[in-house]
Amino acid sequence: MSAAKATVAVWKFSSCDGCQLSLLDCEDELLAVAEQVEIAYFMEASSRQLPGPYDLSIVEGSITTPEQLELIQSVRQQSRFLVAIGACATAGGIQALRNLVDVKDYIATVYAHPEYISTLATSTPISEHVTVDFELRGCPINKQQLLEVISAFLRQRRPQISDHAVCIECKLSGVACLTTSRGLPCMGPVTHAGCGALCPRYDRPCFGCYGPKENPNPDAMSQWWQASLGVDSVKIIENMRNFNAAAPAFHNAAERMNTGGKDD
Amino acid sequence: MTDKSKTIRVDYLARVEGEGALYIRYDDEAVHDVQLKIFEPPRFFEAFMQGRDYTEAPDITARICGICPVAYQMSAVQAMEQAQAISVAPEIHALRRLLYCGEWIESHVLHIAMLHAPDFLKLHSAVEMAQVHPHIVRNALELKKAGNTIVSLLGGREIHPINVRVGGFYKLPNRAALSELRQSLQAALPLAIELTRWVASLSFPDFSRTDEPYVFVALQHPQEYPMNSGRLVSSGGMDISADEFEQHFIESHVPHSNALHCLIDGKTPYFVGPMARFNLNFQHLAPAALALAEELNFKPPCTNPFTSIVVRALEVVHAVSEALRLLDHYQAPEQPFSAGPPQAGSGFAITEAPRGILYHHYEVDADGKILTAKIVPPTSQNQKTIEDDLRLMIPGFLHLGDDELRHQCEQAIRNYDPCISCATHFLQLTLDKQ
Incomplete structure (x- = not known):
């Protein structure tokens, strides 16, 4: 091990493992990355763990158990920089749908012995518990963006990650607008870029898996969907309440739709 | 418990997907307790799917597992098509099989080269392995990429593909892209064969379940190596359709x-995944895989779970060959998908995820909203068999030192390529209500 190499740790909280798997899916770059940094802690990929502190911690998953509340504090203390990756770590993930109900009902629905289960009432993003140096969006993240973020932090520069809407990505890739040309309800206007307009390129309206863009106006989009496309409120709420259901912009828009336009 | 009793404890298993731990208590006379503990936190998918639209099932259930999202999508769409009485063209079925081949390749190669092979070499990771066997690791990454290329082309992206929908696909691939894909798979086939020869040359711990033989469970189809169709059969003579699953598996x-144990008739542990498919369906492997099995003299019955790495590699050869065959016979579907107005119904489907059978069952109301969802993933089905392997294995390995024995136990768990993220989130909806 070279003493000059920066150390990177990869941590998992409540998640599907997909975002950390993105790193192992970098088939062309993985060995080069491993030459440049010391992968000091990555349970899914290695049975050797080096003790902290770490130069960069990459955190996947949301906080849903009492043990995770403690672990995330310890991760923060051991890390010079902490980057949250994916919809679970940045918005609570799809499991944050529990935040809308009494989680005891969910446990009783799923488990025969609720007493064996230890869980929190909510699923929350990492930033609700510790300072996060950067949030990389997406369900899942874009692996090229992950490499950019790792590279930026190790060179101590700002990651070049755009925070505009998916609509801009459609324009950049020359995809005709699915809403204006075909009348399909697309979340592109309010959704954070990063996927490269993937769904529209596959003839599918965006369903918001990268979460809200900076300063979105979901109410204006919803009104357009209802008035011009004839979309019902149930469908709008389903689109706001999926992988980023607890992201404030989507959460509040769904609540307003649910209560007939009034803030609660 | 005697004073001489010892414990093996692994608080956080490495090189598996998700969070699990191991606890074993034993002494010179017997193994007293074996627990594969799954502490991956529950995420309650079956609960929050209630009330969601049937069209959302493939996208939502994909999020159960970032390693085998295609498997979730395949079981979900087939179950929903049954619930909605949507019939799917054979050309769509073939494209789905091609997509599934992609996931088998990338998931199996990930496990073979990055998670499991380091065990046989007493190394900690694929990155360390790349120092000793750079050629093997580079070729494995190339092969894994070929699998991911299929998933990216047909699915849109490797993890949580976006192009799969109930009734078919959003968009069909164009011929130029398929022909490019064909070239990358042709280049991948010799890599898969070479990887298989290499894993077959590893030395395997000597273990076989002679006193308590395995019950293997897999899909079976009259013409195909099982993937997304067929009946569910076992080495014990069971032969059922997907809608009978819950009558037999409790x-x-x-x-x-945090994952439920699943047993046949509530009492018999069983074994799903590559070894079960191989033992029950060997004759349907692609010719290239059959010829290689012959060359390596590696044939059913395969009952040493440590050799599952060879089975997985043979399945990679099969999946690459099958993908090439599907491309050679490709006929573009007339339309990308079939659809109709929502209707009430029940849907059941079992498909072969890389790690074994994945069962989905939905009840849907007249508006197309999900009333109940039940999902049984492969790893929760293998849990009891993994624990039994450890219990039966330890007496034969007591001559090993403590560290070596603990490592052997970890390796025995990795034989199953456990996907703990999957295992946790699928628990029965109706248990409490009965």
Whole structure:
């Protein structure tokens, strides 16, 4: 091990493992990355763990158990920089749908012995518990963006990650607008870029898996969907309440739709 | 418990997908307790799917597992098509099989080269392995990429593909892209064969379940190596359709795990995944895989779980060959998908995820909203068999030192390529209500 190499740790909280798997899916770059940094802690990929502190911690998953509340504090203390990756770590993930109900009902629905289960009432993003140096969006993240973020932090520069809407990505890739040309309800206007307009390129309206863009106006989009496309409120709420259901912009828009336009 | 009793404890298993731990208590006379503890936190998919639209099932259930999202999508769409009485063209079925081949390749190669092979070499990771066997690791990454290329082309992206929908696909691939894909798979086939020869040359711990033989469970189809169709059969003579699954397989909740244990008739542990498929369907492997099995003299019955790495590699050869065959016979579907107005119904489907059978069952109301969802993933089905392997294995390995024995136990768990993220989130909806 070279003493000059920066150390990177990869941590998992409540998640599907997909975002950390993105790193192992970098088939062309993985060995080069491993030459440049010391992968000091990555349970899914290695049975050797080096003790902290770490130069960069990459955190996947949301906080849903009492043990995770403690672990995330310890991760923060051991890390010079902490980057949250994916919809679970940045918005609570799809499991944050529990935040809308009494989680005891969910446990009783799923488990025969609720007493064996230890869980929190909510699923929350990492930033609700510790300072996060950067949030990389997406369900899942874009692996090229992950490499950019790792590279930026190790060179101590700002990651070049755009925070505009998916609509801009459609324009950049020359995809005709699915809403204006075909009348399909697309979340592109309010959704954070990063996927490269993937769904529209596959003839599918965006369903918001990268979460809200900076300063979105979901109410204006919803009104357009209802008035011009004839979309019902149930469908709008389903689109706001999926992988980023607890992201404030989507959460509040769904609540307003649910209560007939009034803030609660 | 005697004073001489010892414990093996692994608080956080490495090189598996998700969070699990191991606890074993034993002495010179017997193994007293074996617990594969799954502490991966529950995410309650079956609960929050209630009330969601049937069209959302493939996208939502994909999020159960980032390693085998295609498997979730395949079981979900087939179950929903049954619930909605949507019939799917054979050309769509073939494209789905091609997509599934992609996931088998990338998931199997990930496990073979990055998670499991380091065990046989007493190394900690694929990155360390790349120092000793750079050629093997580079070729494995190339092969894995070929699998991911299929998933990216047909699915849109490797993890949580976006192009799969109930009734078919959003968009069909164009011929130029398929022909490019064909070239990358042709280049991948010799890599898969070479990888298989290499894993077959590893030395395997000597273990076989002679006193308590395995019950293997897999899909079976008259013409195909099983993937997304067929009946469910076992080495014990069971032969059922997907809608009979819950009459034969009973889940129970044990204190040390957030994943339910699933047993045949509530009492018999069983084995799903590559070894089960191989033992029950060997004759349907692609010719290239059959010829290689012959060359390596590696044939059913395969009952040493440590050799599952060879089976997985042979399945990679099969999946690459099958993908090439599907491309050679490709006929573009007339339309990308079939659809109709929502209707009430029940849907059941079992497909072969890389790690074994994945069962989905939905009840849908007249508006197309999900009333109940039940999902049984492969790893929760293998849990009890993994624990039994450890219990039966330890007496034969007591001559090993403590560290070596603990490592052997970890390796025995990795034989199953456990996907703990999957295992945790699928628990029975109706248990409490009965």
